[in-house]
Amino acid sequence: MEVDYLIVGQGIAGTMLSYYLLQQGSTVIVIDQYNPFSASQIASGVINPITGRRFVRTWMIETLMPFAAFTYKCLEKELNISILQQAQLLDFHTTPQMHLAFSNRLPNETEYLSIPDDTNQWNSYFNYPFGVGEIHPVWLVNLQRLLQTWRNKLRELQVLIEANFHAHNLQLFSNGIQYEQVSAKAIIFCNGTQAADLPYFQKLPFASNKGEALLLNIPELPRQNIYKKGISLVPWQDDLWWAGSSYEWSYENTLPTEVFRQKTLQQLQQWLQLPFKIKAHVAAERPATLERRPFAGMHPYYPHIGIFNGLGTKGCSLAPFFAKAFSEHLKNGQPLLPEVSIHRFHKILRP
Ligand SMILES: Cc1cc2nc3c(=O)[nH]c(=O)nc-3n(C[C@H](O)[C@H](O)[C@H](O)COP(=O)(O)OP(=O)(O)OC[C@H]3O[C@@H](n4cnc5c(N)ncnc54)[C@H](O)[C@@H]3O)c2cc1C
Incomplete structure (x- = not known):
C-alpha cells in the first residue's frame, strides 16, 4: 500500500x-x-473562550473558536450527524473574591461575559451563595x-x-x-x-497530566447549560452528565482514584440540590506541554x-x-x- x-x-x-x-x-x-x-x-468536549481566576480570554480564541465551529459544522454535514451545540456556561462563583473578579472583568469583556437576567432562577437546583455569571457563547462538541x-x-x-x-x-x-x-x-x-x-x-x-470525571444521571437538571462551581457539570452523551475535572501532575497510573471520587461527591453534595446517581468514573492523560x-x-x-x-x-x-x-x-x-x-x-x- x-x-x-x-x-x-x-x-x-x-x-x-x-x-x-x-x-x-x-x-x-x-x-x-x-x-x-x-x-x-x-473529554467533556467544551470550548470555553474564557479561562482562569481572572476571567481572561484563552490564547487565539477569536480565531480558534469560529474556525472550530465551522469545521464541526462541515463534519456534521459530511457525516450526517449532530455533534455541535452552542451553550452558555453558568459560572457559580466559589468565593466572594471570585464574584468580585468576575464583576471587575465584566465591563471590559462584554463579548463573552454577562450577568443572567434572573440570577435566582437556579435556586431550586443549586446552592450558590456567592452569585452567578454567564459565559456565552460556549460550544459543546460530542467528541465520542x-x-x-x-x-x-x-x-x-x-x-x-x-x-x-x-x-x-x-x-x-x-x-x-x-x-x-x-x-x-x-x-x-x-x-x-x-x-x-x-x-x-x-x-x-x-507535561502530561491526568484528569478524572464522574459520569452521572441527573434527570431533573435542564440540559441546555453547562454549570460550573469549581467543578463543571457538562451535558454529555447518552443523557449523562460529565462532572469534573482534576489536574494531577504526579500519579502512579492513569486509573480513576477513590480520592477524586470522594472529593467530587462532596462538592456535588454541597452544590447540587437534585438527586443524582454515579454511572461511571473515568480517567485519562492529557497530552499537555x-x-x-x-x-x-x-x-x-x-x-x-x-x-x-x-x-x-x-x-x-x-x-x-x-x-x-x-x-x-x-x-x-x-x-x-x-x-x-x-x-x-x-x-x-x-x-
Ligand atoms: C478529563 C479530561 C477532560 C477534558 N475536557 C476537555 C474539554 O472539555 N475540551 C477540550 O477541548 N479538551 C478537553 N480535554 C483535553 C482533550 O481531551 C485533549 O486535548 C485531546 O483529546 C487530545 O487529543 P489527541 O488526539 O492529541 O490525543 P488522544 O485523545 O490521546 O488520542 C491518541 C490516539 O492515539 C492512539 N494511540 C496511541 N498510541 C498508539 C499506538 N502505539 N498505536 C496505535 N494507536 C495509538 C490512542 O489509542 C488514541 O486513540 C480533556 C481531557 C481530559 C483528560
Missing part, C-alpha cells in the same frame, strides 16, 4: 489531520488502537460521536488499520518511510501522550517524521485550526505559526 501520509492515532488530533489531508486530496492511512480511556474519548463516525468512514474508505503501532517496525528511507505493508512520504504521530516515549520526540517538553502550546510540524532532522500533538486541555478548539494549517504546510509549504512549529525546539531535537 502506498500513500502520502501514515497517521498514528485517531484521537481528535488524528481525526482532524486525516480529515483535512483527505480534503486537500492527499492519501492517508490511519493506524489506531482503540482506547476507551484516551483523552479524546473521555465524531470519533466513532469518522472511524467508520475511515473503515469504509479502507484506510484504517486497527492495531498497535510499534516503532521498531518503522523503517526510514531517503524518500519516505515503510511501516509493515505501508509505504508513505511521511509518518505523522498524533498519538497523544504516547508520543513522549518515541525516540524522535522524547526530548520535547511534554510545558509552554501550553501545541507541537506541530516535521522533525527538523528526520524530514519524513512529523508530529501533531500537545493539545493539552484544549483539543476541541486547537485541533481543527492547526490540523488545517499543518495540512497546508504539508501541501504547499505554508509556514506554521512559530508558537506551534516544532522547529522552535530544533536544538534539543538534534539526534
Whole structure:
C-alpha cells in the first residue's frame, strides 16, 4: 500500500489531520488502537473562550473558536450527524473574591461575559451563595460521536488499520518511510501522550497530566447549560452528565482514584440540590506541554517524521485550526505559526 501520509492515532488530533489531508486530496492511512480511556474519548468536549481566576480570554480564541465551529459544522454535514451545540456556561462563583473578579472583568469583556437576567432562577437546583455569571457563547462538541463516525468512514474508505503501532517496525528511507505493508512520504504521530516515549520526540517538553470525571444521571437538571462551581457539570452523551475535572501532575497510573471520587461527591453534595446517581468514573492523560502550546510540524532532522500533538486541555478548539494549517504546510509549504512549529525546539531535537 502506498500513500502520502501514515497517521498514528485517531484521537481528535488524528481525526482532524486525516480529515483535512483527505480534503486537500492527499492519501492517508490511519493506524489506531482503540482506547476507551484516551483523552479524546473521555473529554467533556467544551470550548470555553474564557479561562482562569481572572476571567481572561484563552490564547487565539477569536480565531480558534469560529474556525472550530465551522469545521464541526462541515463534519456534521459530511457525516450526517449532530455533534455541535452552542451553550452558555453558568459560572457559580466559589468565593466572594471570585464574584468580585468576575464583576471587575465584566465591563471590559462584554463579548463573552454577562450577568443572567434572573440570577435566582437556579435556586431550586443549586446552592450558590456567592452569585452567578454567564459565559456565552460556549460550544459543546460530542467528541465520542465524531470519533466513532469518522472511524467508520475511515473503515469504509479502507484506510484504517486497527492495531498497535510499534516503532521498531518503522523503517526510514531517503524518500519516505515503510511501516509493515505501508509505504508513505511521511509518518505523522498524533498519538497523544504516547508520543513522549518515541525516540524522535522524547526530548520535547511534554507535561502530561491526568484528569478524572464522574459520569452521572441527573434527570431533573435542564440540559441546555453547562454549570460550573469549581467543578463543571457538562451535558454529555447518552443523557449523562460529565462532572469534573482534576489536574494531577504526579500519579502512579492513569486509573480513576477513590480520592477524586470522594472529593467530587462532596462538592456535588454541597452544590447540587437534585438527586443524582454515579454511572461511571473515568480517567485519562492529557497530552499537555510545558509552554501550553501545541507541537506541530516535521522533525527538523528526520524530514519524513512529523508530529501533531500537545493539545493539552484544549483539543476541541486547537485541533481543527492547526490540523488545517499543518495540512497546508504539508501541501504547499505554508509556514506554521512559530508558537506551534516544532522547529522552535530544533536544538534539543538534534539526534
Ligand atoms: C478529563 C479530561 C477532560 C477534558 N475536557 C476537555 C474539554 O472539555 N475540551 C477540550 O477541548 N479538551 C478537553 N480535554 C483535553 C482533550 O481531551 C485533549 O486535548 C485531546 O483529546 C487530545 O487529543 P489527541 O488526539 O492529541 O490525543 P488522544 O485523545 O490521546 O488520542 C491518541 C490516539 O492515539 C492512539 N494511540 C496511541 N498510541 C498508539 C499506538 N502505539 N498505536 C496505535 N494507536 C495509538 C490512542 O489509542 C488514541 O486513540 C480533556 C481531557 C481530559 C483528560
